[in-house]
Amino acid sequence: MKKNGKKLLILGTALLVMFVIWTCLIQCVDVQSAGQKGTEIGFATFNCWFHRVTGVHMAIYTITDWLGLVPI
Incomplete structure (x- = not known):
């Protein structure tokens, strides 16, 4: 059980880091x-390409x- 909890913690941390990086990239790249x-x-x-x-x-x-x- 502890092994699964550790994997989930690592996965959650990795996803949070990826979210922060993605947010920074959206604000800086090709604006x-x-x-x-x-x-x-x-x-x-x-x-714009995808919209077209x-x-x-x-x-x-x-x-x-x-x-x-x-959801409301």
């Missing part, structure tokens, strides 16, 4: 004003908007 109303976004080249590939699907937006109310 451009490409969002709505000129807001700055990180990894702008990739984000997938497009805008209002049905998916509506579904995810309503699913956001489920």
Whole structure:
């Protein structure tokens, strides 16, 4: 049991460190004003490319908007 707890602690710590690194990268790497109303976004080249590939699907937006109310 203690071995499993130690693995979970290491995994949780690694995920926390990866989250902090990801957050720092988003704020520093390829930041451009490409969002709505000129807001700055990180990894702008990739984000804009992905948006052009997938497009805008209002049905998916509506579904995810309503699913956001489920936890409430």
